Amino acid sequence: MKLINKSAFDGRPDCVLLDLDNTLYDYTLPHAAGQAAARDYAGSQLSIDADTFDTAFNVSRQELKHRLGATASSHSRLLYYQRTIERVGLATQPFAALQMEQAYWSAFLSEAVLFEDVLEFLDDLRIAGVPVVIVTDLTAQIQHRKLLYFGLHRYADWMVTSEEVKADKPAPEAFELALAKLGGIEGRIWMVGDNAERDVLGAREAVGALTLQKLHNGVAEGTGRCQPDATFTRFSDLRRFFASL
Amino acid sequence: MRELGRDPIFLGGLAVRLAQLALFAPVIQEVWFAPFLARFVEAPGMAPWSDFLASGGDARAFPYGFLYILAYGPGAAIGELLAGERGVALSLSVTTLVIDIGLYLALSRLARREERRISLAAYWLSPITLYVGYFHGQLDVFPVLLLTAGFLFLRNHHARWAAYPMGLAVAAKASMIVALPFVVVYLLGQARLKAKLPAFGLATIFVIAALMLPSYSLEGFRTMVLGTPELTKITQLAVPYGGGLFLFIFPAAYFALLFTAWRVRRMNFEALVAFVAAAFLLLYCLTPASPGWALWFTPFLAVHLARSHAPRAKLLYIGFSLAFVVLHLMISQGAELRLAPGLGELNLAGLDIQVSGAALSSWLLSALVLVGGVLLAQTLRERIFSGIFHRATRKPIIVNIAGDSGAGKDTLSDLIVDMLGPAAATEVSGDDYHIWDRHKPMWQALTHLNPKANHLDRLTEDVRELARGRPVRARHYDHSVGRMTKPLSIPAADTVVVSGLHALYPRALIELSDLRIFLDMDEDLRRFLKVRRDVTQRGHPLEKVISSLDRRAPDRERFILPQRERATLILSLEPRRARDIADVETAPEQLELRLRVQSKRSEDFARLSEILVAVCGVFLVEKRWQDGGVELLIExxxxxxxxANAARHIAGDFKDFLSLSPVWHDGANGLLQLMILEQFSRLVAIRGGY
Incomplete structure (x- = not known):
């Protein structure tokens, strides 16, 4: 646990905003498994070889992100696969697109494992009476499934997905809606997330949150305006820090 | 590796090891191992033991084979290059440290995630490992790493791959063979792993033979390695038996332990690790063991300690470890200060005073053996005899599936076998106990649904025998010709699935069962499926099937439906749209079905429901009735x-019973599998005592 802005942590938070993907679990492996499952489906059912699939997928993803901007639907696997199939020249194939989306999330969930001590940390917050809101990009349907899958719904009181608001983080609406759902919170707000821009900068500018960045392989610590108030690599460290306050 | 850099247990243990490495030069390394390796490095050859003896070396210097030379030789060569024989001696500790880190990593994978930290602390910070490796200077960490690597493969069911490191471990140090019979019993006891035993056995023997036999031809090897006095230690603790005979204590106790494992039969992986820890602990306690032998049980005992709920187990281990170090500081060779060898050997030999006519070390040894014995008993009691797996598998699980003809009993039975694997489950069909062949005249008077038309006593007796773990012989009803076959053997198995029209009819049969299921298919759907099956698969005329259904209706009301009340779980498949089954030509696989599950046990299906919704994307409604019953409607x-993914979350302690390659189905059949799996998981938890 590294406290960069030590003096700001002068007591326990009045609420905690939590990012979900790549903060509470490592996104890399499940994503790779999901993508491999979709690629396999494309190969076996549509005779699209792996290289063609990857190329078409990357272009489709860029195209959708460009067209939709930072919105929830810009993360939609269904749209990515629909467009990938279209780009390969097979026009719109609803059955295959749905199947590939299904294959992706099925493989994704089967590989996804919460980081150690995540549930214990959430339980500490519950016992301390600190409300928790999951603030996450992506579409609501899959985020609800993830909450149930991980059992997070037993600990987190609320969730805000970017589908509920105009735009993805770091736009302020998701953070503001999170606090509004709690009935308005005045006091210390913590934002725990992995992304320096979306989570750290976003929450600080939107609601003045103290920001704690979760670091692990592939996550770069924020610098400059995106520098967090603290960083940690293990939730056990965060638990100890929380208990010490 | 980056994780290691942030791991306080690892860093703490590493700091102590590095300090020891800088401070202490173990005497046995200086006197025995280093001269041998120095000689080998100077004049490498294919017969290093003979060369060493020819150069006047001591026959006790290096009782190890080629694998040890392979492991410690490169370090020794670098040490020799840098600082001559003292460099070789230092290289031994450095190589030991490198191997030790490998063992730390292997152990971190062997222990379950939630138990990892305690396991690692119990190994890495143990006074035993610190003393043996870096003060006394034994090299036993090497074969223990190989053995642990074998266990890692075994835990992932790669028996053949496990054989290679395990064979290497034995080839490196013959004593590692103590663990192998337990591995054989483990593989034999689990139906799903049994088939892998020959591959494991052959590969192990091949590795040991390939590495040992070529060396055997070398006289120096026979003298120094096979002739080591260490081998005679296993018979040194002996009781005079009279007539000049002796009862050897360790071999007797070891075979008693092995026999216990054999009687336990179905042990899971944790039990195997506990048995191996117990066997090595026994070896240490019942022989005048070298200190290095304590390293053989330490990692395996550490895994048990992390799982143990008894604080006294950890206290015993701490007490044992400290007494061990004090004892060996008194009686075993110690170390010199690396930078001031002139000060002489550091040890506590001076403390070994006479107390009540015997040396203090003997009193300490007695206490150590006593504590070791208690630790061993505690390990076996907690991990084996109180273990959920053992308690849950003392007798086979009996599943009774009742329901009307065409309700899907055989399908459900097959779905269960697909989960458990054919070696672990056996099927008993009620159809095989019809009294008469199809063409016999008595069927004009009675329907199959009438209990009098079936040998229900024989069925009950056969299930009782299977519940005792014994195979039975029964006739099989061949639907294609309507005749009973000659009696066939039904093998005993861990799970017995009894399906039939009357599986929940005779009270004695119900009392044998652990899981009572009634298949209560929607009547229109049942008639639809039965007509399709009897006409298309079994070749009966359509009119006959319809009239048979009508003729059976009164017996169905009288004998079949009342069995619902005796079931603990009622599973009903029904069409989502009634119109789908109006046309008999509709293919069953095109039907959209939904599953209605009724449980009378007031069970909490919350987690199951969440997993089904989150993983399987189903629509699910739960209803609770006043009488405590619960109903789930799943679409x-x-x-x-x-x-398959949902099953991983639902299986709980039942995961050890599942086939290594379970066949999971899609749609309603998959949902049926998950419901049964959930019931199995509850059953095992109840049998296990919580």
């Missing part, structure tokens, strides 16, 4: 992959 068509 959806999960893929087989989703069912």
């Amino acid at each position: 959806g068509h999960p893929t087989a992959r989703e069912v």
Whole structure:
């Protein structure tokens, strides 16, 4: 646990905003498994070889992100696969697109494992009476499934997905809606997330949150305006820090 | 590796090891191992033991084979280059440290995630490992790493791959063979692993033979390695038996332990690790063991300690470890200060005073053996005899599936076998106990649904025998010709699935069962499926099937439906749209079905429901009745992959019973599998005592 802005942590938070993907679990492996499952489906059912699939997928993803901007639907696997199939020249194939989306999330969930001590940390917050809101990009349907899958719904009181608001983080609406759902919170707000821009900068500018960045392989610590108030690599460290306050 | 850099247990243990390495030069390394390796490095050859003896070396210097030379030789060569024989001696500790880190990593994978930290601390910070490796200077960490690597493969069911490191471990140090019979019993006891035993056995023997036999021809090897006095230690603790005979204590106790494992038969992986820890602990306690032998049980005992709920187990271990170090500081060779060898050997030999006519070390040894014995008993009691797996598998699980003809009993039975594997489950069909062949005249008077038309006593007796773990012989009803075959053997198995029209009819049969299921298919759907099956698969005329259904209706009311009340779980498949089954030509696989599950046990299906919704994407409604019953209505068509993923979350302690390659189904069949799996998981938890 590294406290960069030590003096700001002068007591326990009045609420905690939590990012979900790549903060509470490592996104890399499940994503790779999901993508491999979709690629396999494309190969076996549509005779699209792996290289063609990857190329078409990357272009489709860029195209959708460009067209939709930072919105929830810009993360939609269904749209990515629909467009990938279209780009390969097979026009719109609803059955295959749905199947590939299904294959992706099925493989994704089967590989996804919460980081150690995540549930214990959430339980500490519950016992301390600190409300928790999951603030996450992506579409609501899959985020609800993830909450149930991980059992997070037993600990987190609320969730805000970017589908509920105009735009993805770091736009302020998701953070503001999170606090509004709690009935308005005045006091210390913590934002725990992995992304320096979306989570750290976003929450600080939107609601003045103290920001704690979760670091692990592939996550770069924020610098400059995106520098967090603290960083940690293990939730056990965060638990100890929380208990010490 | 980056994780290691942030791991306080690892860093703490590493700091102590590095300090020891800088401070202490173990005497046995200086006197025995280093001269041998120095000689080998100077004049490498294919017969290093003979060369060493020819150069006037001591026959006790290096009782190890080629693998040890392979492991410690490169370090020794670098040490020799840098600082001559003292460099070789230092290289031994450095190589030991490198191997030790490998063992730390292997152990971190062997222990379950939630138990990892305690396991690692119990090994890495143990006074035993610190003393043996870096003060006394034994090299036993090497074969223990190989053995642990074998266990890692075994835990992932790669028996053949496990054989290679395990064979290497034995080839490196013959004593590692103590663990192998337990591995054989483990593989034999689990139906799903049994088939892997020959591959494991052959590969192990091959590795040991390939590495040992070529060396055997070398006289120096026979003298120094096979002739080591260490081998005679296993018979040194002996009781005079009279007539000049002796009872050897360790071999007797070891075979008693092995026999216990054999009687336990179905042990899970944790029990295997506990048995191996116990066997090595026994070896240490019942022989005048070298200190290095304590390293053989330490990692395996550490895994047990992390799982143990008894604080006294950890206290015993701490007490044992400290007494061990004090004892060996008194009686075993110690170390010199690396930078001031002139000060002489550091040890506590001076403390070994006479107390009540015997040396203090003997009193300490007695206490050590006593504590070791208690630790061993505690390990076996907690991990084996109180273990959920053992308690849950003392007798086979009996599943009774009742329901009307065409309700899907055989399908459900097959779905269960697909989960458990054919070696672990056996099927008993009520159809095989019809009294008469199809063409016999008595069927004009009675329907199959009438209990009098079936040998229900024989069925009950056969299930009782299977519940005792014994195979039975029964005739099989061949639907294609309507005749009973000659009696066939039904093998005993861990799970017995009894399906039939009367599986929940005779009270004695119900009392044998652990899981009572009634298949209560929607009547219109049942008639639809039965007509399709009897006409298309069994070749009966359509009119006959319809009239048979009508003729059976009164017996169905009288004998079949009342069995619902005796079931603990009622599963009903029904069409989502009634119109789908109006046309008999509709293919069954095109039907959209939903599953209605009724449980009378007031069970909490919350987690199951969440997993089904989150993983399988189904629509699910739960209703609770005043009498405590629960009903789930489940609609959806999960893929087989989703069912497999959900199963991982639902299986709980039942995961050890599942086939190594379970066949999961999609749609309603997959949902049925998950419901049964959930019931199995509850059953095992109840049998296990919580």
